[in-house]
Amino acid sequence: MIRALLRSIFLWAIAAFLLIPFAIVAGVSLNPARQIAFPPKSVSGAWFVEMVTDRGWQVAIWNSFSIAFIAAMLATSVALLAAYALWRRDTWLSRSVFALGLAPYMVPPIILALGASVFWAEVGLYGSRWATTISHGVLFVTLPLVIISRGFSVLNREIVDASNISGASPTQTFTRVILPIIAPYVVTSFAIVAIISVNEYLISSFISGFTVETLPIKIFNNVRYGYTPVLAAAAIGFAAVTVGVLVLVSFFTDLVELFGGSAPEDLR
Amino acid sequence: MSAVTATKDRGWIIALIPLGTLVLFFVAPMAYMAAVSVFKNDPAAFFKPAFVLDNYAKFFAPFYYSISLRSFVQAGLGAGIVTLLGFFTVLFVSDQSRWLQRFWVILLLSLLCLSEVVIAFALLILFSQSSGIPKLLAWLTLWDNPRSLYPSFGAMMAGYVMLGFSIATLMLFPQVSRRDRAIEEAAQGLGTAPALLFLRVTLPMFRTALLAAFITLFVYFLGVFVMPTMLGGPQNWNMTVIIQDRAVERFNMPLGAALAMIMLALTAVLAALLLWLNRQQRAEDA
Numbered sequence: 434m435i436r437a438l439l440r441s442i443f444l445w446a447i448a449a450f451l452l453i454p455f456a457i458v459a460g461v462s463l464n465p466a467r468q469i470a471f472p473p474k475s476v477s478g479a480w481f482v483e484m485v486t487d488r489g490w491q492v493a494i495w496n497s498f499s500i501a502f503i504a505a506m507l508a509t510s511v512a513l514l515a516a517y518a519l520w521r522r523d524t525w526l527s528r529s530v531f532a533l534g535l536a537p538y539m540v541p542p543i544i545l546a547l548g549a550s551v552f553w554a555e556v557g558l559y560g561s562r563w564a565t566t567i568s569h570g571v572l573f574v575t576l577p578l579v580i581i582s583r584g585f586s587v588l589n590r591e592i593v594d595a596s597n598i599s600g601a602s603p604t605q606t607f608t609r610v611i612l613p614i615i616a617p618y619v620v621t622s623f624a625i626v627a628i629i630s631v632n633e634y635l636i637s638s639f640i641s642g643f644t645v646e647t648l649p650i651k652i653f654n655n656v657r658y659g660y661t662p663v664l665a666a667a668a669i670g671f672a673a674v675t676v677g678v679l680v681l682v683s684f685f686t687d688l689v690e691l692f693g694g695s696a697p698e699d700l701r
Numbered sequence: 702m703s704a705v706t707a708t709k710d711r712g713w714i715i716a717l718i719p720l721g722t723l724v725l726f727f728v729a730p731m732a733y734m735a736a737v738s739v740f741k742n743d744p745a746a747f748f749k750p751a752f753v754l755d756n757y758a759k760f761f762a763p764f765y766y767s768i769s770l771r772s773f774v775q776a777g778l779g780a781g782i783v784t785l786l787g788f789f790t791v792l793f794v795s796d797q798s799r800w801l802q803r804f805w806v807i808l809l810l811s812l813l814c815l816s817e818v819v820i821a822f823a824l825l826i827l828f829s830q831s832s833g834i835p836k837l838l839a840w841l842t843l844w845d846n847p848r849s850l851y852p853s854f855g856a857m858m859a860g861y862v863m864l865g866f867s868i869a870t871l872m873l874f875p876q877v878s879r880r881d882r883a884i885e886e887a888a889q890g891l892g893t894a895p896a897l898l899f900l901r902v903t904l905p906m907f908r909t910a911l912l913a914a915f916i917t918l919f920v921y922f923l924g925v926f927v928m929p930t931m932l933g934g935p936q937n938w939n940m941t942v943i944i945q946d947r948a949v950e951r952f953n954m955p956l957g958a959a960l961a962m963i964m965l966a967l968t969a970v971l972a973a974l975l976l977w978l979n980r981q982q983r984a985e986d987a
Contacts, residue, residue, distance in 0.1 A: 436895065440793045447790050451812060451863065454823035461832055471832030511719045518716035527716045533723045539972045541924025543941040544734070544961045545727075547948055551737045551958065552730035554747055571726035574719075625814065632816035635926050639949065649818040656822060656931060665826070668819045676811045688806045689799065692871055 455672055462665035469662055480666035490667065493651040500566045500637070500647065501630035507570025508626040509619055512577035517611070520585040531578065538575035545572050546639035553640055560644040565637045569630045576629070577622030580691065584618030621686045624678050632675070731965075738958035747954045756959030765943075765960075772939040775929075776922035779861035784915045786862070787869030788877075788907070794870075795878035806874075813867035817927040820863055824932060828856050857933035864928060865918045872917060876910045909982040916975050920968050940964060 457471050462480050464473030484490045515534050519527040537545060549572075553564040588611065596606045612619075634649040642650055648671060655664050682688065741751040759765070794805045812820070827833040828850035835847035850856055888902045926941045940960065948957025 443789060444793050444797075447786065447866075448808065451808065451866065454820075454827045454863075457826050457832060458823045461826055469826065469829065469831050471826070471836070507722075511722050514715055515719035518712065518719070521715070522712045524713065524716075526713055526720070530716045530720045530723070533727070534719065537727055539920065539968065539975075540731075541920065541941065541964060541968060543924050543926060543944055544731075544965050544968075547944065547954075547957055547961045548730035548734040549726075550948075551747070551954060552726075552733050555733060567726055568730075571722055574723070628814040632814055632819070634816060634818050639945075649816045652816075652822060653818045653927065653931075656818075656825065664822065668822050671819050672811070672815060675814050676807070679807050679810050679814070683803065683807060688810065689802050692806055692810075692874055 455669065458665045458672075459669045461662055462669045464662060467661065469660065469665065480662045481670065484663050484666045484670065487663070489646075489651070490663070493646050493648045496562065496645050497631045497647040497649075500562060500569060500645075501627040503566050504569035504573065504630045505623045505627040507567065508574045509577050509581075509623045511571065511574050512581050512622060513619060515574075515578055516581040516585050517607070519582065520588070531582075534574045534578040536575075537572045542633075542635045546636045549636060550639040560641045562641060562645045565640045565645060565647075568636055568640055569633065570626075572636065573626045573629050573633075576625050577619075580622045580625070581615060581618050583691065584615035588614055617686045618691075621682050621691065624682050628675050628678055632671070734958045735962055737955055738962045740955045740958075742953045742955045744952060747952070756956045757963070759956060760960065760963055768938070768940055768943055771937075772923055772941075775858075775861070775937070775939055776919045776925075779858060779865060779922045780915050780918035782858070783862055783865040783869045783918050784911055787866055787914065788873055788911060790866075791870050791873045791877045792903070795874070795880075802878075805870075809867040809870050812863070813871060817864060817925070818931075821860055821927050821931040824856065824860050824863065825851060828853075828859075828932075851932050852934035852937070854933065854937055857928050857937050860928035860932045861922055861925065864925065865921060868921060869914045869918055872914045873907070873910055876907060880906060909978055909985065913975055913978050913982070916971050916978070920971050923964065923968070 460471045460473050461469050463476045463478070464470055465475055465477035465479055466473075485494075512534065515527075515530045519531050521527070545568075549564070549568045550559065553559045553561070553568075556564075558564040592614075593606060593610060596610045597603075601609065631647075632649060633647075634653060637645070637647050638650050638653075646654075648667065652664060652667060655661075679688075736750075737748055738756055739752050739754065740748040741753055742756075743749040790805075794802060797805075828835070830836060830847055830849040833850075835844060835850060838844035839847040884906070885898060885902055888898050893902070923939070924941050925939065926945060929938050929942050944957050944960045944964070947953045947960065
């Protein structure tokens with residue numbers, strides 16, 4: 434009994450460590466005073482209003498979300514094709530594509546960022562939002578690849594065979610049979626890449642940090658050169674969107690299962 | 702069957718699209734960076750094609766040695782703390798109800814996705830004199846003249862822990878939650894003391910998984926940029942910050958690239974170790 438209590442205390446302490454900083458930022462963002470202060474003396478949404486009406490923040494929000502949307506489409510498409518190829522036939526080619534897709538995750542971001550920036554400088558797209566978008570889309574392919582492969586692993590081959598025998602073309606089988614089954618995994622992948630891209634700092638800063646200001650870049654620059662509570666509003670808005678999307682995803686994908694937790698019946 | 706044979710020969714074309722994309726936008730930039738690392742620095746342009754090893758030679762100086770050592774110590778310490786805390790968290794969470802498990806998975810996933818910048822900013826506020834812990838301690842009359850607790854090594858380490866925690870836990874979660882609880886119950890039934898049960902039964906089951914988590918975090922922390930710059934002082938800056946400084950602030954791309962190549966080589970060694978561990982794990986599981 435005491436051990437169970439100690440375990441709970443430990444878990445709550447960890448949760449508190451992870452959550453309290455954000456609670457304070459939320460408090461700061463609601464304080465109407467010009468200076469950063471906690472606890473707030475009164476509550477006001479003025480800083481949130483300033484964030485969404487200020488031109489600079491609007492541009493940063495637009496940059497971040499437009500880059501994230503296209504990067505997520507790209508990463509998910511590449512991952513879908515790679516996972517499909519491996520599921521269809523386990524050849525050295527499909528296996529090496531899969532392994533290559535896992536590699537960016539293992540390389541420290543500073544190295545990816547530096548590589549991307551010299552590459553885009555040579556291509557002539559250094560400083561362009563397209564360069565950042567493509568790099569995000571390709572370098573964040575790992576998680577979608579892992580998630581969509583998990584989708585394929587639950588796909589029953591007999592259903593696909595049945596579709597083929599019934600005379601469906603490979604394209605029809607893919608769009609009518611396979612895609613609907615793995616759709617939840619594809620949507621989850623899209624959401625996760627979009628979130629990662631919106632939050633990423635180092636790669637976007639190396640490729641187009643001077644010309645395309647994204648939300649993390651704007652926050653980072655503002656912290657360096659003195660900050661106002663708008664920053665707290667931006668940070669908390671950011672965290673809220675991230676958590677919101679994940680909660681939404683959790684309604685149509687079993688996240689506990691997806692991240693390898695035990696199925697309900699396994700639990701005592 | 703005929704349908705399967707008919708589609709067989711076209712299957713590899715599907716793999717070519719992701720292959721081409723990855724080669725063009727991941728492998729080619731890495732290869733080009735390797736080339737730039739032997740180029741000459743040219744303040745007018747970015748660099749001038751050449752074949753010089755000066756950039757690598759610069760690494761062998763006391764300054765870079767001490768930066769490397771510092772990076773290793775910080776990454777090792779961070780990875781150790783996070784692996785330990787994360788392991789206990791996962792161990793306890795995996796015995797909680799489904800509902801609580803979902804809460805933790807969403808909390809950890811949110812942290813995993815949340816920007817380094819936002820996490821660092823939240824901690825900055827937590828350690829600030831105006832709104833965080835110093836103010837609380839002053840209010841409790843525990844601290845007479847409070848001042849901000851950053852930049853400092855401790856603040857930066859708190860950043861490392863918060864940043865790596867989600868990675869460690871989400872890596873360990875599958876194995877820990879699917880562990881064979883019968884073994885622990887059997888040992889418990891035989892009257893093994895809880896501490897002994899943990900050390901002799903539970904811990905050895907996850908030796909390989911823990912080592913894998915440690916190495917992953919180690920590599921991840923070697924590449925951390927925002928935490929040292931926002932929460933640490935110049936005396937805490939690691940190799941990543943120095944690479945950024947040389948390449949971007951001082952416009953010396955070739956030197957930055959050479960330092961990055963050295964870091965990449967080291968990462969490759971650690972990644973190979975990780976793959977080997979994975980294979981060990983699979984052999985153990987089988």
